[in-house]
Amino acid sequence: MAPVLVKRVLISESVDPCCKTILQENGIEVTEKQQMTKEELIAEIQNYDGLVVRSATKVTADVINAGSNLKIIGRAGTGVDNVDVDAATKRGIIVMNTPSGNTISAAELTCALLMSLSRHIPQAVMSMKDGKWDRKKFMGAELYGKVLGIVGLGRIGKEVAGRMQSFGMKTIGYDPITPPEVSAGWGVEQMSLEQLWPQCDYITVHTPLMPSTTGLLNDASFAKCKKGVKVVNCARGGIIDEAALLRAVESGQCGGAGLDVFVEEPPKNRALVNHPNVISCPHLGASTKEAQARCGKDIALQIVDMVTGKALVGAVNAQVLVSSFSPDSHQWIRLGESMGRVLKACSTSKKPYSQVHVTSLGESLKKSTGFLSSAAVVGLLTEGPQKGPNLVNALPLAAETGITMKTDHNDSNDREACVVEVSVNGSSCKTVGSVQAGVPVLLELNGSVFRQPVPLSGHLLFFKAASSTELLLSITGVLAAAGVELESFSASTASSGDQWYCMGISSLLGDIGALKSLVKEAAQLTV
Ligand SMILES: NC(=O)C1=CN([C@@H]2O[C@H](COP(=O)(O)OP(=O)(O)OC[C@H]3O[C@@H](n4cnc5c(N)ncnc54)[C@H](O)[C@@H]3O)[C@@H](O)[C@H]2O)C=CC1
């Protein structure tokens, strides 16, 4: 992928100073402005190519759409639920996070809350500060031998499991993605949630917040739990339904809750926070010197790597682009875009495309089909010189315009090439291209194989006509009359029937209709 141009970055929260330093050392101008209102952020964001946030900045569609120059939203941390990732993708903006920087800190806070719940440490501390010496009231229970249910067995869930096993807890869990044999390797037996709820003395959730995890622990699931179950939410407010939790702690069905996160932060409704069996923190999971230093450094380095075209790490909405950062991918991306442009120019029907079929040929292009498809769509959907789609939003835009994407790879072929075929209104248009000596070239157009590969650069004139000796003379005559010079020429290898030809020309013809009487079809473009 071509390096993404990022000159100015806004950091809108308290991010470790190393982030600013690294960005500046790499020639990026950095402004830090914290605690902006939504309106202030909307007014400010248009001045920046990049935005770095933690969890407090709500990067809504309004903010994203106001960021007319925005190319990157960097989350110095894990959860990206405060960023409207779909809106960013539509606008072609890369969203990236630093998911491993705060894993240990979040896991340690979870363990601290589990221990605090078992021994009432915060309540005992408050009572001491109140001048009391109440040993009876704070009778606890050992964690040893108890069952901990871990919902979400990703990075943090795994670290919590290991730590709590050392306290002698039995760890069981559920995760729809992590295979049971993998979690069994770190001592967590997986089972369905139905089986898990009734077994747990403690439950901790470590999933992202998304529709399928919102209210994962609700009235119905609390009812299936052991009476007095204790719960911890160090992931995101709302994974444990707050109203259901309040009902459960009030009834005693839940014996205590440790909360680091809330649906609304800070929470205006204080009922949970004020409940004597609820202990809470103001979203401190990642608030350690170590986690902040890692996340600040990671996000800055990831942005620098992206800007320099070195690598794309941590992107949450542009997985297809990760392989586009290999050093020799640039010319293949240019090829895909140029082939899309040729197809656009040569499709006679003005109807919207119904299908784009991209096939990569050759072992070395195995991982390139994704970005070649995006690049072809960029070429097809770009209208004129104005800001068109990019590799981030090409596929969502194609889906929005009703285009079905089909991709294939064939590595039995002994050459490296890319085939792009577009279907429109019952007919189709097909190109075959490759990169030769670092230059994107067109090898075939609609079945006509060019004798000389056509370098895809400059002004190109394509036409379809029956082969004849007069044809060339007549066409060059039309060009000369229009003051256009012929710079290169490539004919089809076939010698009979209608074939496609390509000419490199010094400038586009003012009126391509001048060729109408000489050819069956003609198209010109600049690539
Ligand atoms: N309190 C804090 O300051 C912090 C909170 N977090 C939160 O913790 C969450 C987890 O972080 P990581 O472990 O790094 O993420 P991760 O992506 O490594 O793990 C999340 C796991 O949840 C699983 N999952 C998804 N849907 C599920 C479902 N319906 N039921 C059960 N499991 C499901 C996934 O398969 C994945 O294995 C983050 O999304 C973030 O919101 C992260 C860091 C700090």
Ligand SMILES: O=C(O)C(=O)COP(=O)(O)O
């Ligand atoms: O990384 C995460 O998901 C967190 O919740 C940490 O949030 P923070 O960066 O401390 O605002």
